Amino acid sequence: xxxxxxxxxxxxxxxxxxxxxxxxxxxxxxxxxxxxxxxxxxxxxxxxxxxxxxxxxxxxxxxxxxxxxxxxxxxxxxxxxxxxxxxxxxxxxxxxxxxxxxxxxxxxxxxxxxxxxxxxxxxxxxxxxxxxxxxxxxxxxxxxxxxxxxxxxxxxxxxxxxxxxxxxxxxxxxxxxxxxxxxxxxxxxxxxxxxxxxxxxxxxxxxxxxxxxxxxxxxxxxxxxxxxxxxxxxxxxxxxxxxxxxxxxxxxxxxxxxxxxxxxxxxxxxxxxxxxxxxxxxxxxxxxxxxxxxxxxxxxxxxxxxxxxxxxxxxxxxxxxxxxxxxxxxxxxxxxxxxxxxxxxxxxxxxxxxxxxxxxxxxxxxxxxxxxxxxxxxxxxxxxxxxxxxxxxxxxxxxxxxxxxxxxxxxxxxxxxxxxxxxxxxxxxxxxxxxxxxxxxxxxxxxxxxxxxxxxxxxxxxxxxxxxxxxxxxxxxxxxxxxxxxxxxxxxxxxxxxxxxxxxxxxxxxxxxxxxxxxxxxxxxxxxxxxxxxxxx
Numbered sequence: 001x002x003x004x005x006x007x008x009x010x011x012x013x014x015x016x017x018x019x020x021x022x023x024x025x026x027x028x029x030x031x032x033x034x035x036x037x038x039x040x041x042x043x044x045x046x047x048x049x050x051x052x053x054x055x056x057x058x059x060x061x062x063x064x065x066x067x068x069x070x071x072x073x074x075x076x077x078x079x080x081x082x083x084x085x086x087x088x089x090x091x092x093x094x095x096x097x098x099x100x101x102x103x104x105x106x107x108x109x110x111x112x113x114x115x116x117x118x119x120x121x122x123x124x125x126x127x128x129x130x131x132x133x134x135x136x137x138x139x140x141x142x143x144x145x146x147x148x149x150x151x152x153x154x155x156x157x158x159x160x161x162x163x164x165x166x167x168x169x170x171x172x173x174x175x176x177x178x179x180x181x182x183x184x185x186x187x188x189x190x191x192x193x194x195x196x197x198x199x200x201x202x203x204x205x206x207x208x209x210x211x212x213x214x215x216x217x218x219x220x221x222x223x224x225x226x227x228x229x230x231x232x233x234x235x236x237x238x239x240x241x242x243x244x245x246x247x248x249x250x251x252x253x254x255x256x257x258x259x260x261x262x263x264x265x266x267x268x269x270x271x272x273x274x275x276x277x278x279x280x281x282x283x284x285x286x287x288x289x290x291x292x293x294x295x296x297x298x299x300x301x302x303x304x305x306x307x308x309x310x311x312x313x314x315x316x317x318x319x320x321x322x323x324x325x326x327x328x329x330x331x332x333x334x335x336x337x338x339x340x341x342x343x344x345x346x347x348x349x350x351x352x353x354x355x356x357x358x359x360x361x362x363x364x365x366x367x368x369x370x371x372x373x374x375x376x377x378x379x380x381x382x383x384x385x386x387x388x389x390x391x392x393x394x395x396x397x398x399x400x401x402x403x404x405x406x407x408x409x410x411x412x413x414x415x416x417x418x419x420x421x422x423x424x425x426x427x428x429x430x431x432x433x434x435x436x437x438x439x440x441x442x443x444x445x446x447x448x449x450x451x452x453x454x455x456x457x458x459x460x461x462x463x464x465x466x467x468x469x470x471x472x473x474x475x476x477x478x479x480x481x482x483x484x485x486x487x488x489x490x491x492x493x494x495x496x497x498x499x500x501x502x503x504x505x506x507x508x509x510x511x512x513x514x515x516x517x518x519x520x521x522x523x524x525x526x527x528x529x530x531x532x533x534x535x536x537x
Contacts, residue, residue: 001098001099001103001126001130001133001134002097003027003031003035004035004039004042004100004137005126005130005133005134006129007023007024008136008144009132009133011023011024011145011146012143012144014145015145017150020145020146021154024150024151024154024155025154025157025158028040028155028181029158033176033181034101034176034178035099035176036176036181037175037177037180037181038100038101038175038176040151040155040177041177042137042142043142043146043148043151045148046175047104047137047175049108049138049140051107051115052107052119052138052139054139056112056116056119057080057081057084057135057138057139058080060119060120061084061087061088064088064089064120065089069087070083070087073086073087074473075472075473077414077420077421078413078414078415078420079414079420080139081132081139081141082132082420084131084135085131085135088123088128090124096125097125097126098122098126100137103122103134106118119134119135119138122134141416143416149163149167152167155177155180155184156184158181158184159183159184159186161183162388162389163388163389164388166180167249168193168200168388169190170199171195171198171249172192173191179191195241196240196241197237197238197241197242198243199234199236199243199245199249200268200314200315200322200388201388201389202232202234202247203270203312203388203389204247204389204395205378205395205397206390206391206393206395206396207396207397207398207399208396208397208398210398213396219354219355219359221381221382222379222380222382222396223326223327223330223379224350224359224377224378224379225311225348225349225350225377225378225380226348226349226371226376226378227375227377227378227397228274228281228348228373228374229274229281229283229284229373229374230275230281230284230309231246231247231272231287231291232246232247232271232273233245233246233247233270233271234246234247234268234269234270235268235271235308235345236268236315237263237265237267237268238266238268238315242260244256244260244263244273252273252291254293254295255291255292255293255295256273256290256296256306257301258301258305258344259273259307259308259344262340262342262343262345264340265339265340266315266316266318267314267315267316267317267336268315269310269312269313269314269333269336269345270310270311270312270313271308271309271311271312271345271348272308272309272348273287273307274306274307274308275290275304275305276305276309276344277305279346280370281370281373282304283493284493284495285495285496285497286304287304287306289303289304290304290306305344306344307343307344307345307346308344308345308346309347310345310346310347310348311378312326312329312330312386313329313333316332322385322387323385323386324385324386325382325383325384326382326384326385326386333347351377359377362377363398363400374400375399375492376398376399377398378395378396378397378398379395379396379397379398380394380395381394381395402490402491402492402512403492403493403494404490405430405444405488405491405524405528406430406486406487406488406515406518406522406523407428407429407444407486407487407489407524408429408430408441408479408484408486408487408520408523409462409479409484409485409486409487410427410429410441410443410476410477410479411426411443411474411475411476411477412424412463412474412475412477413425413427413473413474413475415448422456422457422460423459423463423464423475424448424459424460425446425448426447426511427443427445428444428445428446428447428487429441429443429444429479429502430442430502430524430525430526430529431523431526432526433525441479442501442502442526443500443501444500444504444506444526444529445491445505445506445509447487447489447509450490450512455514459485459514462485463475466483482519482520483520485514485515485516486514486519486523487511487514487515488511488512488513488514488515489506489509489510489511489512490509490510490511491507491508491510492506492507493506493507494506494507494529494533495533496533502526502529504529504533
């Protein structure tokens, strides 16, 4: 447990992607089985404990110290695991320090009534770093800035393998992955991944640099299609096994039984999952009504009918098409979709163009209908094979320019991990005029990235110096006509929302610029956002 705690601590304090990769790779090389396998499962989100809830942790700490003092401490720190790790009144020598495998095994077998006692015993035996790692593990909220794909890449680098190879095997493996490590270290043959219904690692696109890339690229070498505003999926139907995967390999099948029922073919389609009504693409917010659900009923499926817009064909029957050039795969895809003849599976049309200027005009002013729902354009080399991962050159994404509005900071909340000491999550609003002509701010969104560490320090100081009220870990910040901090907020789109007081919700909001120079009274009006929404519709 101590080595795992040290790894999490280093990861939380490391910003560099390559440095994180090195930390995990070295940990996996130096740590024995099964400890490293359980650590890898935790880092990739494959380890969950259904009997362990935050309430059990709160009960444990409130049995050892004054509940009011703990509540004040939690309010100040902002993170449950970090607070408990720091304030826990341990009983040194009371227990032996557990290893990671022991914790996993015990929680896997424990009844809910036994969890609090287990946690108390382990917290007594661990130091502050160990307590923090244990509680992060138990609650499933590691938040150390490491993606599952990067963790798999670190595992691959133990041996002479690629992240794509590990991802292809992943759904055939089970923690603590002893067969995976045996293969990577040359002690056993490669595990089999030939089970029907498996996931194939997705090919990803690079963001295009308009100033540099277009000057070097020949438009005749590329096909263009819309980048639809849904989620990338892989629809697999092999030997009776049907699966719907996200681009990272998460199984979405249970949430989309209507789509699963239409996978009446032998092959693998790469496409976009969308809500579609009468063949037209609905807003992304409609798709969100069905994501992350374990089950759905007929009413929900009828209200939000989902389908797949096909981009590519990876398998046709038993033949792997990924080695073929995109031009040939595309031709086969067109024939394949026509033969499937499903109302829930259609083809993403290619967009003809001759010059990059032609494409720029199309991107800036899409025709009416579905293209207005697109995030931008995809460019794919006609001769490109389907390669797992992200490579410079074969595929590019050219997203549409984000929308920008000036909003006023209204509330701030403490962050997590290395940001737990800073107010880093910001709720912002725009001006709204009532029937009497009175102007007030109404919240329209929340953002927690888009600024540098130095800017975060200035924002945190502003929040602390201008707090008007406190609500647990949240602070209300002074914001009125004559005083307030204006944030220039970028976002990808708008949709109607009954959950928000303004009646609107932003897609992917982030801080684009901090307008220290702009008076709060000059921030945008809600009418501005309403016009944007009307124009998009």
